[in-house]
Amino acid sequence: MEADLLARAAELGPEEPIQIAERIWWVGHYLEGDPFQCHVYLIENGDNSVLIDPGSKLTFDTTLRKIEQIVPFESIRYFVLQHQDPDITGVMPVIDSMVTRDDAVILSHWRAIVLLKHYGLELPFQCVEKLGWSLDLGGRTLEFVFTPYLHFPGAFTTFDRSTGVLFSSDIFGGFTEGFTLVAQDEGYFEAMRPFHEHYMPSREVLFDGLAKIEALPLQMICPQHGSIIPRHLIDPIIKELKNIDCGIYTLVQTSSEIQRLSELNRMLHAFVQTLILRRDFATIAADLIEQLGKVLPIAGLCFHARDANGRTLLFEPETHYRGVETEMPKVLDDALGITREAWTKRFGRPFTRMELQCARLRHKAAEPPFILPLFSSEEEVVHGFAVLTFPGGTEVDAEAANTLVQMSIPLSVAVEREVIFQSLDRERQKFYERSIRDPLTGLYTRLYMQETVQRFLDIHDRDAAAGVSVVVLDLDNFKGINDTFGHHVGDEVLRIFADVIRRGIRHGDVPVRLGGEEFAVFVVGSSAPKAPDLAERIRAELADTDLGTLLDGRKLTVSAGVAFRAQREPLDAAVERADIALYQAKHQGKNRVVIDPLNTEPA
Numbered sequence: 211m212e213a214d215l216l217a218r219a220a221e222l223g224p225e226e227p228i229q230i231a232e233r234i235w236w237v238g239h240y241l242e243g244d245p246f247q248c249h250v251y252l253i254e255n256g257d258n259s260v261l262i263d264p265g266s267k268l269t270f271d272t273t274l275r276k277i278e279q280i281v282p283f284e285s286i287r288y289f290v291l292q293h294q295d296p297d298i299t300g301v302m303p304v305i306d307s308m309v310t311r312d313d314a315v316i317l318s319h320w321r322a323i324v325l326l327k328h329y330g331l332e333l334p335f336q337c338v339e340k341l342g343w344s345l346d347l348g349g350r351t352l353e354f355v356f357t358p359y360l361h362f363p364g365a366f367t368t369f370d371r372s373t374g375v376l377f378s379s380d381i382f383g384g385f386t387e388g389f390t391l392v393a394q395d396e397g398y399f400e401a402m403r404p405f406h407e408h409y410m411p412s413r414e415v416l417f418d419g420l421a422k423i424e425a426l427p428l429q430m431i432c433p434q435h436g437s438i439i440p441r442h443l444i445d446p447i448i449k450e451l452k453n454i455d456c457g458i459y460t461l462v463q464t465s466s467e468i469q470r471l472s473e474l475n476r477m478l479h480a481f482v483q484t485l486i487l488r489r490d491f492a493t494i495a496a497d498l499i500e501q502l503g504k505v506l507p508i509a510g511l512c513f514h515a516r517d518a519n520g521r522t523l524l525f526e527p528e529t530h531y532r533g534v535e536t537e538m539p540k541v542l543d544d545a546l547g548i549t550r551e552a553w554t555k556r557f558g559r560p561f562t563r564m565e566l567q568c569a570r571l572r573h574k575a576a577e578p579p580f581i582l583p584l585f586s587s588e589e590e591v592v593h594g595f596a597v598l599t600f601p602g603g604t605e606v607d608a609e610a611a612n613t614l615v616q617m618s619i620p621l622s623v624a625v626e627r628e629v630i631f632q633s634l635d636r637e638r639q640k641f642y643e644r645s646i647r648d649p650l651t652g653l654y655t656r657l658y659m660q661e662t663v664q665r666f667l668d669i670h671d672r673d674a675a676a677g678v679s680v681v682v683l684d685l686d687n688f689k690g691i692n693d694t695f696g697h698h699v700g701d702e703v704l705r706i707f708a709d710v711i712r713r714g715i716r717h718g719d720v721p722v723r724l725g726g727e728e729f730a731v732f733v734v735g736s737s738a739p740k741a742p743d744l745a746e747r748i749r750a751e752l753a754d755t756d757l758g759t760l761l762d763g764r765k766l767t768v769s770a771g772v773a774f775r776a777q778r779e780p781l782d783a784a785v786e787r788a789d790i791a792l793y794q795a796k797h798q799g800k801n802r803v804v805i806d807p808l809n810t811e812p813a
Contacts, residue, residue: 215392215440224389227252227276230438231373231430237276239269240389247386248297249434251377253370254281258347260288262368262377263434266300273301287314288345289333290352292379293362294322298434299329306331317345319356321364338366355426357381357419361409367423374429380409381419382447384436393437399450401436410456420448491628492531498621502598502614509601514542515584515594517629525628533632545583547591553583560615582614584622594625648723650701651708659722659730663781666720666734671778677738678775680788681731681745683711686767686800688727695761703766707752714748730785738774745770745803753801767801774806 218228224240233254240247250273253260259281265273277283291299302316306329318326320337327335338345338354345352353369361380368377384401410416431439439447495511502508512526516538523533538546541564545553554560561582582596596618646658654662669676685691685707692700704727711721711729720732731748733741752768771791775784787806795804 215438224391225272227279228391230432231370231375234370234373234375234432235276235280236391236432236438237273237280238265239272241268246297247389247435249432249438251432252277252280252286253347253350253352255347255350256281257285258287259285260290260345260347260352261286262290263292263298263379264289264301264305266297267304268300270301270304283308284311287311289314289316290368290377291316291318291322291326292367292377292434293365294318294325295362299326302326302331302333303329306333309333317341317354319364319366322362355422357422359411359415360419361411369426371427374427376423376426376428376431378423378431378433380434381406381416381423382431382433382436382439382451383409384433386436390437393439393443393447396443396446396450398437398439398443399447402447402451403454405436406451407454407456412456413452413454416454416456417452420451424448491525491533491624494624495525495527495531498617502617506614507601508598510579510597510599512597513584513594513625514538514597515625515629516546517633519633523629523632525625533628542581542595545592545595547593549591550583550585553592559611560618561611580614582618582621584618584625586626587623594622594629596621596625651704651723653708653711653721653723653729656722656724659720659732660781663720663732666732667775667781670734670775674777676735678784679733679738679741680773680775680784681733681741681748681770682724682772682785682788682792683729683731683745683748683768683770684792684796685727686769686796691761699760702760703757706755706757707766707768710752710755711748714744714751716744719744730788741774742772742803742805745772749801749803769795769800770803771795772803772805 215228215230224238228236230236230251235252235254236249237252238247238249248265248269249263250265250269251262253262261277264270274283277286289302289305291302314333315336316323316326316331316333317336317338319339323335323337339356341354343354343356345354350370350372353371355367355369355376357365357367357379359365365379367379367381369375370377382402384398384405386401406416428444429441431444433439495513499508499511502511510527512524513531514522514524516522521535522538522543524536525531525533545556548556561580563578564581579597579599582598583592584594584596585591586593598614646655647653648655663678666676666678670678685703688700688703691703704723707727707729708721708723711731715721715731716733716737718734719737720734722730722732724730731741731744733744737744749768749770752766755766757764757766769792771788771794773784773788773791787808791804791806795802798804
């Protein structure tokens with residue numbers, strides 16, 4: 211059937227009536243050069259024939275000729291007007307003067323009828339809702355499906371259940387070049403996209419109408435504009451329609467070019483999708499540059515923002531938009547925190563060109579950059595700025611400016627979100643540092659030792675050359691220091707000893723405070739065999755440390771035990787052997803280093 215329809219449409223062309231289903235005819239007229247073609251459909255049903263959306267005075271002569279090739283005009287009893295626009299109702303005064311039968315009637319929704327009555331017609335009106343949303347044609351029933359706000363509050367569509375044909379009015383309409391009565395493939399959706407984006411008020415309203423239409427046993431969709439949609443294209447086209455954004459005239463105030471607005475709408479949609487799907491701010495910024503590049507030759511883009519703790523962050527390509535703490539240029543700093551109304555009052559428009567005393571923002575542009583304020587989602591005050599640079603001589607017209615303003619809404623969310631994420635990361639890092647660092651000495655804690663040293667042990671288990679040695683150190687006579695001089699002096703002694711350890715270790719060694727006055731150093735890799743030397747170096751430096759009057763002239767010493775870890779030896783076992791060596795050092799007179807005698811030195 212679909213192949214036959216395509217063949218008939220190609221053979222007959224726009225000058226002849228074309229049968230599109232059983233006793234259903236296209237009787238419209240093709241206006242040369244008009245992409246906004248309007249179709250008229252005739253349901254042939256004897257003396258109860260139906261004309262759907264009769265058209266305007268511009269097309270009716272041709273429509274009437276085609277009707278009378280099928281049935282006498284007097285056979286038409288019902289004139290269905292699915293909304294009140296003049297492209298489908300403009301000919302009604304002519305029809306009104308032609309109809310002679312007493313039972314002829316105009317069918318429409320009450321909301322359209324209150325406007326159509328101003329034509330001053332003699333034909334009576336009948337509300338489709340008072341008919342119970344259906345019309346019995348004597349063996350054939352038409353069902354009227356209410357699709358409000360698509361594109362008119364009282365809009366509806368008409369479904370012929372006997373053939374599965376839906377006369378969809380504005381829904382599924384499109385802009386076509388030349389006469390294309392039947393959609394050839396899914397590419398027709400691109401003709402529908404700009405039509406629906408500018409004509410339908412919102413995605414939610416469109417989705418509601420599509421849900422009602424999807425429930426019907428559809429075989430063909432016959433819109434008022436564009437092309438007829440055969441069965442095999444219905445499902446994929448409905449799926450695509452559910453994903454478009456509508457109401458694009460809300461995007462700009464200066465342009466009525468539908469294709470241009472549709473491109474802008476898609477650009478905004480693509481950027482919002484990136485914002486939803488991507489966490490990485492560098493990816494979001496790169497996508498924004500790509501999208502803006504479709505309307506402006508952008509040379510550079512960076513962002514300034516301030517977090518809740520008062521830190522000013524600069525996001526720029528040189529740092530992969532990671533956010534570096536810096537100073538806010540004064541002119542921007544003065545504008546932070548002001549309302550949208552205050553910004554407009556001060557600068558006169560949503561964005562402005564500013565001379566910034568910041569050389570890094572000028573290196574790609576011959577002229578001062580444009581500053582786009584970013585308003586917080588809750589308080590509607592400026593929380594940051596997008597700084598855009600363009601090649602010299604670039605003109606930012608009103609439409610491009612509107613594009614930037616529209617982009618600023620999702621962009622503001624992106625920057626605000628990134629600032630929050632970075633603040634959370636810093637807080638998380640701060641808490642992590644507190645959990646792994648001993649607050650008194652700044653050395654690592656047992657928790658960090660368990661997590662980190664285990665990774666070195668795993669490497670050592672796979673590679674004997676990647677050794678691990680343990681040095682356990684314990685301050686001599688520390689209890690006596692606390693008892694004699696007090697805990698505040700004891701704490702100072704521990705800090706001094708920690709500094710000695712830090713100076714004595716190499717990069718990659720892991721210094722840990724095990725608890726009280728006991729410390730450990732894990733020596734890894736090629737330095738592992740030299741652990742006794744490290745222990746001796748720390749012991750000697752501490753013994754030579756001048757403590758001034760802190761301990762009334764007494765010296766501070768430390769004892770140390772060293773163990774070389776064997777492959778697959780548990781961490782606790784290696785530490786315990788070093789502890790045993792430390793115990794021996796204490797009993798041998800303190801202030802000395804002892805190597806665990808049960809374990810030979812690694813090669």
